[in-house]
Amino acid sequence: xxPLDLSHENGELELPSEPMHLNMGPSHPAMHGTVRIVLxxxxxxxxxxxxxxxxxxxxxxxxxxxxxxxQVFPYVDRLNYxxxxxxxxxxxxxxxxxxxxxxxxxxxxxxxxxxxxxxxSDHLTCTGAMAMELGAFTPFLWFVKAREMVxxxxxxxxxxxxxxxxxxIGGMAFPPSRDLRALCSSALPRILEIVEEGEKMLLKNxxxxxxxxxxxxxxxxxxxxLGWTGPCxxxxxxxxxxxxxxxxxxxxxxxxxVPIGTSGDTLDRFLVRLGEIRQSKRIxxxxxxxxxxxxxxxxxxxxxxxxxxxxxxxTIEATIQHFKLIMEGAKVPKxxxxxxxxxxxxxxxxxxxxxxxxxxxxxxxxxxxxQVVGGLSRLIDGRLLSDIxxxxxxxxxxxxxxxx
Amino acid sequence: xxxxxxERLRERFGAAILETHSxxxxxxxxxxxxxxxxxxTYLCNDPALEFNLPVDLCGVDYPDSWNGxxxxxxxxxxxxxxxxxxxxxxxxxxxxxxxxxxxxxxAELDSLTDVWPGLNWLEREVFDMSGVTFRGHxxxxxxxxxxxxxxxxxxxxxxxxxxxxxxxxxxxxxxxMPIDKLEPFGEFEGMPFGRRPDPTxxxxx
Numbered sequence: 001x002x003p004l005d006l007s008h009e010n011g012e013l014e015l016p017s018e019p020m021h022l023n024m025g026p027s028h029p030a031m032h033g034t035v036r037i038v039l040x041x042x043x044x045x046x047x048x049x050x051x052x053x054x055x056x057x058x059x060x061x062x063x064x065x066x067x068x069x070x071q072v073f074p075y076v077d078r079l080n081y082x083x084x085x086x087x088x089x090x091x092x093x094x095x096x097x098x099x100x101x102x103x104x105x106x107x108x109x110x111x112x113x114x115x116x117x118x119x120x121s122d123h124l125t126c127t128g129a130m131a132m133e134l135g136a137f138t139p140f141l142w143f144v145k146a147r148e149m150v151x152x153x154x155x156x157x158x159x160x161x162x163x164x165x166x167x168x169i170g171g172m173a174f175p176p177s178r179d180l181r182a183l184c185s186s187a188l189p190r191i192l193e194i195v196e197e198g199e200k201m202l203l204k205n206x207x208x209x210x211x212x213x214x215x216x217x218x219x220x221x222x223x224x225x226l227g228w229t230g231p232c233x234x235x236x237x238x239x240x241x242x243x244x245x246x247x248x249x250x251x252x253x254x255x256x257x258v259p260i261g262t263s264g265d266t267l268d269r270f271l272v273r274l275g276e277i278r279q280s281k282r283i284x285x286x287x288x289x290x291x292x293x294x295x296x297x298x299x300x301x302x303x304x305x306x307x308x309x310x311x312x313x314x315t316i317e318a319t320i321q322h323f324k325l326i327m328e329g330a331k332v333p334k335x336x337x338x339x340x341x342x343x344x345x346x347x348x349x350x351x352x353x354x355x356x357x358x359x360x361x362x363x364x365x366x367x368x369x370x371q372v373v374g375g376l377s378r379l380i381d382g383r384l385l386s387d388i389x390x391x392x393x394x395x396x397x398x399x400x401x402x403x404x
Numbered sequence: 405x406x407x408x409x410x411e412r413l414r415e416r417f418g419a420a421i422l423e424t425h426s427x428x429x430x431x432x433x434x435x436x437x438x439x440x441x442x443x444x445t446y447l448c449n450d451p452a453l454e455f456n457l458p459v460d461l462c463g464v465d466y467p468d469s470w471n472g473x474x475x476x477x478x479x480x481x482x483x484x485x486x487x488x489x490x491x492x493x494x495x496x497x498x499x500x501x502x503x504x505x506x507x508x509x510x511a512e513l514d515s516l517t518d519v520w521p522g523l524n525w526l527e528r529e530v531f532d533m534s535g536v537t538f539r540g541h542x543x544x545x546x547x548x549x550x551x552x553x554x555x556x557x558x559x560x561x562x563x564x565x566x567x568x569x570x571x572x573x574x575x576x577x578x579x580x581m582p583i584d585k586l587e588p589f590g591e592f593e594g595m596p597f598g599r600r601p602d603p604t605x606x607x608x609x
Contacts, residue, residue: 054548061533062557062564097428224491227458227522240457240491335473337428338460338487338498349460351485355470366460366487374525403548 033399056399064363068329077163083118083344088167094339094350109291116280122344123273130393139198146194171298212267216379216391227371230346236264242342269394304330329358367401441514455488458520463534515541533558
């Protein structure tokens with residue numbers, strides 16, 4: 001018998017192997033949202049990956065070209081379906097920019113409150129789901145419990161838990177309810193308590209940290225050139241938050257901070273999102289204090305805003321105005337406009353082209369997570385197969401938004 | 405806001421900048437498609453402009469008599485709109501160009517994926533939805549639609565209610581590999597009844 005050749009170090013022995021192809025998704029427990037990743041593996045190392053999206057494509061932009069400007073609101077609800085209110089506000093601001101409208105102060109504060117509530121629910125979903133995919137089921141249930149409190153407030157305000165369709169061109173559908181202050185002040189501290197509990201569970205857990213630290217890092221310059229925005233970009237140390245850089249609504253009058261990461265790895269993305277929940281709470285509390293308790297919620301431009309029901313039922317002018325606004329839609333001036341807001345995942349942009357009629361000529365949405373997911377290949381190539389789960393989870397891909 | 409950017413573009417590229425405007429506060433430059441790449445590279449690399457974040461790329465179709473909100477003469481049908489932002493300088497610009505004839509013939513544009521890698525998916529999307537081909541793109545496939553899809557849905561001439569032909573089942577011969585699956589019982593197996601030919605109609609066997 002020949003003696004064994006022991007001169008090789010362990011890792012040097014190369015076994016000849018064919019690369020293995022593996023389909024991850026579109027229906028896979030870790031691929032929430034439907035996305036498919038075709039992987040080429042060498043052992044457990046990913047040598048090549050091809051991320052394929054489009055499974056949830058519903059022709060959002062094509063549908064928008066058929067109805068009136070106001071009929072787009074239900075569609076934008078279904079873009080990022082964990083924070084629909086931010087989409088509503090983003091679209092309303094875009095059309096108002098085109099019309100040259102500005103909404104009353106009360107409405108601006110109200111939009112900020114509802115938007116920040118939606119942001120909390122977005123971040124709770126993302127961080128909770130990410131923990132669950134790594135086996136930590138309890139924090140997920142806690143975070144969903146907290147999200148339920150947010151949705152209870154939103155249901156009280158808008159009548160719907162998820163698809164509110166609450167934005168209007170030139171205002172909001174209804175003024176704030178009388179209980180809004182009481183609801184927020186009782187729910188917010190409890191939400192924060194739950195977040196802190198969940199955070200303690202996770203961030204003192206060696207296994208959880210080992211799976212996040214140093215996994216899927218990206219430098220700030222790379223993230224920018226990929227077109228990343230939002231928490232993923234800020235985790236890489238780039239201080240770009242539209243609420244601070246180009247304040248809209250009343251964000252310039254509010255005192256809040258923008259959490260920034262350092263290394264841009266998965267842990268940083270996780271921490272930035274948790275930090276933003278705390279900042280959102282601060283914003284809501286300040287806005288609640290400063291929101292006037294009476295006054296109009298919509299601007300008084302009769303060309304876009306529906307008349308009050310009392311008038312519609314009693315005067316012929318208001319009836320006709322109502323009829324024309326519903327049947328023909330508000331006439332939006334000719335032109336093109338790009339309006340951007342900070343949504344849960346980053347810059348949510350609307351590029352609108354109007355030919356002066358009641359129907360949009362083109363509604364282009366710039367979904368933040370489209371480009372974030374576009375950079376996923378770069379994060380996972382050369383890493384372990386199991387790293388896909390936390391990396392993908394931390395990007396918070398929302399199918400409805402990413403696939404249009 | 406960033407009139408400076410438009411001025412510098414006009415100075416440097418002259419005739420290649422067909423029109424500039426700042427309607428609604430959005431600075432816009434309409435450029436010649438042949439200078440698309442050159443101008444984009446300049447916008448990205450010039451230290452005073454430093455447009456490092458590729459925000460958005462989309463196609464807007466103007467097949468009819470309305471030529472869009474700009475006042476320049478009609479040069480093409482499909483307008484490709486690029487939005488850029490500079491993280492350091494905090495300014496934005498919109499760059500537009502027109503490509504393609506009345507039937508979208510010759511709708512080609514230089515790819516900018518090596519200037520901003522983030523445009524990779526966006527260019528694929530514009531190719532998929534609007535039908536503009538990007539020269540030099542490393543991987544120009546459909547992204548939101550499936551490979552067998554016919555047409556480009558965001559062209560205005562694509563009817564909103566159009567149905568697509570059924571994708572035939574793959575055979576072992578067409579796939580070039582063994583498919584461990586039962587043969588389908590017929591061409592229309594698994595398809596909704598509305599998509600099957602009516603067996604009672606004349607001429608359908």
